[in-house]
Amino acid sequence: MTNRLQYGTPAKIFHWLIVALLAVQYPIGWLMPDLHRDMRPGAGMTFHVSIGITVLALTALRLAWRVTHPVAPESSLPAWQRISSEAIHWLLYALVLATTISGWLFASFRGWSLSFFYLVPLPMLASGNAAAGRTIDGLHQAMEWALLVTIAVHVAAALAHIFVYRDRVMQRMLPG
Numbered sequence: 001m002t003n004r005l006q007y008g009t010p011a012k013i014f015h016w017l018i019v020a021l022l023a024v025q026y027p028i029g030w031l032m033p034d035l036h037r038d039m040r041p042g043a044g045m046t047f048h049v050s051i052g053i054t055v056l057a058l059t060a061l062r063l064a065w066r067v068t069h070p071v072a073p074e075s076s077l078p079a080w081q082r083i084s085s086e087a088i089h090w091l092l093y094a095l096v097l098a099t100t101i102s103g104w105l106f107a108s109f110r111g112w113s114l115s116f117f118y119l120v121p122l123p124m125l126a127s128g129n130a131a132a133g134r135t136i137d138g139l140h141q142a143m144e145w146a147l148l149v150t151i152a153v154h155v156a157a158a159l160a161h162i163f164v165y166r167d168r169v170m171q172r173m174l175p176g
């Protein structure tokens with residue numbers, strides 16, 4: 001399998017769709033009502049979980065696409081930038097998976113029954129288990145912060161390529 005030199009349209013659509021979903025997912029996560037014992041999930045939680053499951057499904061499809069359509073790093077970059085950008089990209093994939101799966105496990109251990117956007121019932125990964133739920137809650141929060149920090153590094157790198165290096169790296173992820 002030969003490495004492409006450019007991101008194709010599907011890779012760009014996946015990238016910006018997931019950026020848009022994460023941009024609403026974090027505010028919903030922070031603004032939805034705090035959890036307390038025996039609470040039943042309301043609309044905020046239903047949307048948080050539904051958007052999160054959408055991000056998980058899109059990321060699984062995106063990874064399958066990425067593995068079958070590899071893209072070479074920009075050839076004009078020094079080796080340290082090619083290696084570090086690839087490392088950050090794989091870390092982003094791993095952290096999105098860890099955040100979404102830990103969230104789904106947490107909701108499952110709470111014993112909730114949730115729907116996907118009030119349309120269909122959502123399958124749960126486990127049955128109610130309060131102790132496991134407490135452990136996983138910490139994990140979801142740790143992963144969501146690790147993801148946010150990694151996104152900040154990734155966006156700072158994109159800005160550095162636009163304003164400091166003034167090369168064509170940002171163009172690679174833009175339409176056209």
Ligand code: HEM
Nearest residue numbers: 025026029030049052053055099100103104106107137144
């Ligand atoms: C990448 C996607 C996701 C992001 C960025 C994200 C982010 C967040 C944030 C910021 C909070 C608030 C935590 C706090 O108060 O500090 C939260 C809470 C929560 N999330 Fe997610 N989440 C994601 C996916 C999911 C998924 C897929 C589920 C379940 C299927 C889920 C279930 C929950 C639950 C149950 C809570 C409340 C528990 C808590 O406050 O820790 N999340 N999430």
Ligand code: HEM
Nearest residue numbers: 018019022066073085089092093151155158169170172173
């Ligand atoms: C406004 C915010 C963002 C900008 C400006 C941006 C910009 C870029 C650019 C220019 C690339 C191509 C890098 C290259 O040519 O090697 C890229 C790739 C990538 N971005 Fe972002 N990005 C942003 C947000 C995000 C977010 C929130 C995520 C979290 C999932 C993300 C995940 C990725 C991944 C995984 C790749 C690698 C794609 C691959 O090779 O499979 N990006 N981004």
